[in-house]
Amino acid sequence: MGQPLNILTIGIVGCGNIIAQYLSTLPSLDTLRLVAVADLDVARAQAVAADLPGVRALSVAELMDDDEVQLVLNLTIPAAHAQVALAAIAAGKHVYGEKPLAATAEEAATVLAAAAAAGVTVGCAPDTVLGTGTQTARRAIDDGLIGRPISATATMMCPGHERWHPNPDFYYVPGGGPLLDMGPYYVSSLVTLLGPVKSVIGAASHTRDERTIGSGPRAGEVIPVSTDTHVSGVLIHESGALSTVIMSFDAVATQAANIEIHGETGSLIVPDPNRFDGEVQLRRLGDSEWETLPVSAGYVDGSRGIGLHDLASTAPGAEPRAGGALAYHALEVMESVLKSAHTGQLVAIASTCERPAAVPLIRLAGAEILAGSA
Template identity: 50%
Template sequence: MEYSGKVDKVDKVGIGIIGCGNISAAYLQGAANFPVLDIRGVADLHAPAAQGRATEFGVPYQTVEALLADPSIEIIVNLTIPAVHVEVGLQVLHAGKHVYSEKPLGTTTAQARSLLEAADVRGLRVGCAPDTFLGGAQQTCRKLVDAGAIGQPVAGTAFFLCPGHERWHPNPAFYYAQGGGPMLDMGPYYITALVNLIGPVARVSGSTLRARSQRRITSEPLNGSMIDVEVATHVAGTLEFVSGAVISIATSFDVPKHRHSPIELYGTEASLLVPDPNHFGGQIELARPGEDWQAQPTEHGWADGILRSIGVADMAHALRAHRPHRASGALAFHVLEVMEAFQLSSDTGRHVPIASRPERPAMLPTLQTVNKATSAWRFEHAEHA
């Protein structure tokens, strides 16, 4: 099937946003690139934050109560802090609306399970970040793996290592409170990318470390303030996949500098350098035995642009087409179960089996050109070409 003309009308989906902190700007900016998304209101318990975002992006301001009651809104995007993701998500479901949450889905699997169960009872959907695995770089890597470019995946590495978020975030305390830490903060990007590439995880082994009990903020406006550290700040271990592949992973807020690639996959035929899964693009390289690394063109999915909100857009199109959405609650729950297992493994000194088994999300269609006029058609229909 070939596209034969401009999209004249998009069956838009009403969207509300609860939580107007740092990440909300990226969602609002990205949403403008997806015609299916109709932002009907932004809300925050701190009203000035929501009013500021409403003015900045030219969207309506609403109170949280009004947003939940608005009949024109079908999906609410939950951008609150991790500690209340499930609490707010349940409020959204009880209001009869679908919910798309920032990562992680919850701070524990017990919490997150209650959210999925509530959605099932009401016949509603749960979506969850990250959606970076829908970017052109990660989708191209998925295409290469599925096409057998590296042979059978055997092993790999995944590393997120940094000195800590108190260097740049204006209010970083929640990163070091219960529900925070490098694994729950950055692990979703890496583990989601790996599940997208090679399928679900079967079991986990891990070791964790809390290097300091307090940390000094060096960002503004709290420069010089001390914050307590309640969680492990260095988490390392091994992911054993249902496919048989074994991946070494480490996430840390305690590493001044390093030289590891974000993700490397090693197969029976070749090795693949996968770009930073916290971004939608990046350089892909592949090397076969005896050969140098060769750059691979990004040719599958969206290669560039402001793509935050692509997971919400896919969920909106999925509602209209009555198909599964890709950044699903089931996928996010699996990732949370895996992340939770690292601390459990470290505490008990044993492997932890992973019970959930989500299917890999469907690949996005191959896109040659993307712009605001054609993206909605291609997003929903080109996959059937």
């Protein structure tokens, strides 16, 4: 990315539901400045820009051609992630996208290859792994509080997003489903905590062929289901640790911890990886109760968009913590779990990635480092 950028100028493509979360964060980050928004629905982009002084509503093509835009924040639906990312890269712009990196690992590999050839940087959500929840758990593991990690469990159970999302169609077609929608939070967290994955075993099913939209102008409309809606997998990490993952749009609820990490001398309860914060609990070998660990690492009061700040703050030539390599590896892992589910065979993971660097305890206001080291 050349010299570190004092201010990285951002253009957003895609003005759907998720944009509100980014718009609540970007103004507080002094490394970033939003200058333009675009959407296939021009009126929607204009409505967003109208509430943001100095931000222009452009067509997608105009945004890609705009010299003021240094990085494209890609908030389109998963099926369009690769197309938009490649257009931005072709225009010489950095890219940060919502998860997953692309609809398929093959498309994601094309994005990373194009970025490498163009000399631009790729980042990708989820950046929740940079918050105090996951990072405090990471610090506990790195400090040896549970000994050598042996296993993990990751559980996400809900009855489906059509209950609240006004346009949930993309959740129920190939490229959607609970694993590719929610799995990035869990798999990215597991790789951050335990390192990359070398092989997987999976099983999957889907309970209903139709779903009924529960909110918005399409409430009551029935949509078809053509992808797996309950997925189980075992991830075999390069370290030897085993992670069991269950992702479901078919269940009602669960009391299981979102993520648990078990080691030779202790166990950790890790908060919801779809959040930035939350309590980390530790139970040491021989203890009869859990203890809550003090917050010791991660971006304090983080919210969606800190991955962009982290990217802008990354040293030249270094991979962002929420970077393309991690996003690609997580996508291949998830895709391979589904492949295994349909073949009944263990699937080797071709890619790997560095375990992302730990985040010291950082308060976003002024990026003040409170504890630890960069």
